[in-house]
Amino acid sequence: MEKCMEYSDLLSKFEVFFSEVCYDELLKAVQESEPVIVDFEDLERFDSELADSLLSDPDEAFQAIDEAIVNVDIGETIDSKIYVRFKNTPDSNIIAIKNIRSKHIKKYISIEGIIKQASEVRPEITLATFECKACGERINIIQEEQHLEKPYMCACGNKQGFSMVARRMVDLQRLEVEESPDRLDGGSQARKIAAFLQEDLVDPKFQKKVIPGAKVRIYGVVRDIPLKVEKGKETKRRDLFIESNYLETIEQEFADLDITEEDEKEIKKLSTNPKIYELLTQSIAPSIYGYEKIKESIALQLFGGVRKIREDGVTTRGDIHILLIGDPGAGKSQLLKYVSGLAPKARYVVGKSTSGAGLTATVVKDEFMRGWALEAGALVLANKGIAMIDELDKMSKEDRSAMHEVMEQQTVTISKANVQATLNAQTTILGAANPKFGRFDPYTSVPDQIDLPDSLISRFDLMFIIRDVPNKESDTRLVKHILKLHENPESQKPPIPADLLRKFIAYAKINIKPVLTEAAQKEIEKFYVSLRNQHSGDEQSAVPIGARQLEAIIRLSEASAKVRLGDKVLKKDAKKAISLLMEYMMAVGIDPETGQLDMDRIESGTTTSQRNKIRLLLKVISEMQEESKDKTVLIEDVIAAAEEQGIDDAEGIISKLKREGELFEPKNGHIRKV
Numbered sequence: 001m002e003k004c005m006e007y008s009d010l011l012s013k014f015e016v017f018f019s020e021v022c023y024d025e026l027l028k029a030v031q032e033s034e035p036v037i038v039d040f041e042d043l044e045r046f047d048s049e050l051a052d053s054l055l056s057d058p059d060e061a062f063q064a065i066d067e068a069i070v071n072v073d074i075g076e077t078i079d080s081k082i083y084v085r086f087k088n089t090p091d092s093n094i095i096a097i098k099n100i101r102s103k104h105i106k107k108y109i110s111i112e113g114i115i116k117q118a119s120e121v122r123p124e125i126t127l128a129t130f131e132c133k134a135c136g137e138r139i140n141i142i143q144e145e146q147h148l149e150k151p152y153m154c155a156c157g158n159k160q161g162f163s164m165v166a167r168r169m170v171d172l173q174r175l176e177v178e179e180s181p182d183r184l185d186g187g188s189q190a191r192k193i194a195a196f197l198q199e200d201l202v203d204p205k206f207q208k209k210v211i212p213g214a215k216v217r218i219y220g221v222v223r224d225i226p227l228k229v230e231k232g233k234e235t236k237r238r239d240l241f242i243e244s245n246y247l248e249t250i251e252q253e254f255a256d257l258d259i260t261e262e263d264e265k266e267i268k269k270l271s272t273n274p275k276i277y278e279l280l281t282q283s284i285a286p287s288i289y290g291y292e293k294i295k296e297s298i299a300l301q302l303f304g305g306v307r308k309i310r311e312d313g314v315t316t317r318g319d320i321h322i323l324l325i326g327d328p329g330a331g332k333s334q335l336l337k338y339v340s341g342l343a344p345k346a347r348y349v350v351g352k353s354t355s356g357a358g359l360t361a362t363v364v365k366d367e368f369m370r371g372w373a374l375e376a377g378a379l380v381l382a383n384k385g386i387a388m389i390d391e392l393d394k395m396s397k398e399d400r401s402a403m404h405e406v407m408e409q410q411t412v413t414i415s416k417a418n419v420q421a422t423l424n425a426q427t428t429i430l431g432a433a434n435p436k437f438g439r440f441d442p443y444t445s446v447p448d449q450i451d452l453p454d455s456l457i458s459r460f461d462l463m464f465i466i467r468d469v470p471n472k473e474s475d476t477r478l479v480k481h482i483l484k485l486h487e488n489p490e491s492q493k494p495p496i497p498a499d500l501l502r503k504f505i506a507y508a509k510i511n512i513k514p515v516l517t518e519a520a521q522k523e524i525e526k527f528y529v530s531l532r533n534q535h536s537g538d539e540q541s542a543v544p545i546g547a548r549q550l551e552a553i554i555r556l557s558e559a560s561a562k563v564r565l566g567d568k569v570l571k572k573d574a575k576k577a578i579s580l581l582m583e584y585m586m587a588v589g590i591d592p593e594t595g596q597l598d599m600d601r602i603e604s605g606t607t608t609s610q611r612n613k614i615r616l617l618l619k620v621i622s623e624m625q626e627e628s629k630d631k632t633v634l635i636e637d638v639i640a641a642a643e644e645q646g647i648d649d650a651e652g653i654i655s656k657l658k659r660e661g662e663l664f665e666p667k668n669g670h671i672r673k674v
Contacts, residue, residue: 005053007064013050014061014068021046026082027074035083035200037246043086054086055093058108058221058245083199085246087219094217097179098191100240104222111242112217112250116192117176117375118210121202127168133161173197173210177242178381180215180345195220195242209249212361212376213383213423220244259503267504270496271565277576280563283494283501285338288331293583294464297322298335300580301428302343302386302505303562305555306513317410319428320555321459323392325450326466327439332432336388339430342498344506345385349378351395359387359395360402360412361423374414379406379425392431393451400453407459431460440467445601446588458603461552462584507565514561516554516569523574524553531597542608544597545585553577613647614657620645621663621673632670 029036044051054061095109132154139151153159179190224238280299307318340348360377412423435449556577561569591598591607601607624633642650657663
């Protein structure tokens with residue numbers, strides 16, 4: 001771009017601009033030692049050519065601005081440099097990170113993205129004063145490069161022997177900014193760029209804006225630096241970064257989709273369709289045969305419930321968490337990948353292959369700043385979106401412990417290497433896990449079959465078992481479905497196009513906050529109370545449903561209402577939620593010994609009937625130990641005594657108690673209580 005204006009014209013026009021348009025802002029900035037925040041539109045209205053000069057040659061423009069501010073008569077003494085920050089540049093000036101090229105170097109642009117990593121704030125030398133050891137002459141060197149620049153030669157002819165006697169420093173912070181998932185084309189990799197903040201942009205009061213996971217718009221100048229190579233060698237290749245002038249956070253909803261009036265009409269028409277739930281189910285992974293209840297649940301998960309903050313500060317999440325457990329090759333991964341391309345804001349990760357920040361967050365060594373940097377993981381980066389976690393059972397121990405906080409409090413707390421922070425992770429989780437022994441065993445509890453803590457399993461609202469069981473009728477339908485797909489790949493087009501469904505979900509998430517009607521409340525109350533009191537009166541009876549399942553019903557009911565774009569949760573929404581919850585509970589929550597629903601089978605792996613047997617068996621062992629001289633008892637004797645008490649699987653219970661540390665075997669064939 002050709003030079004817009006001469007320097008003298010720039011200077012005089014900026015003097016007029018700050019004297020007439022921004023005088024009050026400048027006076028306030030001087031009095032309060034604050035930066036001057038200028039709306040770019042004000043500059044453009046004042047003089048469009050001046051505005052163009054700022055964008056095309058920011059270095060010269062900011063030099064003129066610094067000089068102009070000193071020349072403006074404000075009746076105050078300016079003791080320190082006043083920084084001018086420009087925001088609200090035109091949309092045409094917002095450059096996607098992946099599209100930044102060499103033509104943008106030394107141009108003023110803006111970018112949007114999510115902060116993936118934030119370093120510690122460190123000082124940097126901007127001006128160094130060197131003294132010649134031969135004659136004592138002092139030389140000032142402006143430090144613009146990454147390495148410290150020293151004088152080449154003194155006026156006296158000395159080329160060596162300079163010592164630094166003074167320096168001017170500035171605080172500096174490095175951010176790594178990644179493209180937002182909702183701005184990516186399906187399946188494309190998110191690009192990253194470094195952005196450097198300095199001066200007032202690293203003040204403690206400004207730091208709350210630069211937390212990893214926050215979505216930001218950064219205004220600044222594109223710069224280039226040499227790529228790292230071996231010591232002593234130079235390279236022609238350059239890396240790009242943003243020298244930030246201003247940063248603002250963008251309020252991050254589930255999506256930033258452009259929903260037109262025509263889209264809104266289509267969405268409202270779709271919501272009134274009496275078969276809307278069927279259409280949604282058929283629009284999720286139509287090429288995958290069956291799994292209607294699972295697909296319907298995922299559809300409701302995408303719409304989500306309503307997040308509530310009570311007067312006492314306690315927050316109830318609105319996000320619905322779903323776990324899929326199943327046999328290999330049953331289609332779990334395909335379901336997750338399809339949803340990751342469908343949701344307005346989504347992240348797909350595999351538990352065992354996440355590194356660095358993993359799923360939550362971590363503190364990493366920053367090679368550039370020589371300090372520590374806080375790096376956000378997938379769940380923080382998917383804040384207010386959905387995260388698909390495949391092979392959830394294979395995630396790291398650090399992520400497992402942090403997942404508890406993410407799934408309930410929806411935050412990630414980090415305290416490592418002198419870095420303390422709490423990051424938002426209001427993220428919906430769709431997870432998939434494989435049974436330990438290859439295929440799912442319906443006669444063994446879920447916690448005994450997947451390598452996940454009981455406390456984590458209990459935080460999922462719904463859990464579905466995907467089994468590959470031979471069945472002539474279903475196998476015939478499956479084969480026909482697959483053959484039809486091969487014959488005509490276009491035959492399984494979703495009834496709701498993916499783009500429209502994406503906008504439908506975003507519109508409902510942003511605009512609809514349904515409230516439970518009295519009829520819906522009564523329906524939920526009737527179901528909950530009647531189920532809990534089926535076997536009341538017996539202290540040792542099973543607990544068929546708990547408070548967590550009640551919260552899940554409410555969330556699912558609210559999601560069902562959102563599908564209709566209804567501001568009220570009706571009785572039919574509550575019934576739909578109850579139906580889905582019972583589908584899951586009947587599949588994994590039935591105690592095979594009693595035939596009763598028992599939530600303990602899902603949440604701890606030990607049913608009430610098993611717990612009663614354990615209590616009785618431990619009592620038998622205690623009584624036998626009292627009569628034993630060495631306080632040990634023969635396993636054979638314990639099994640025989642247990643059978644008399646009606647415990648037919650004593651050997652298995654003993655093995656389990658030994659694994660859990662309740663019993664130990666001091667010598668072969670003998671046990672005692674710990």
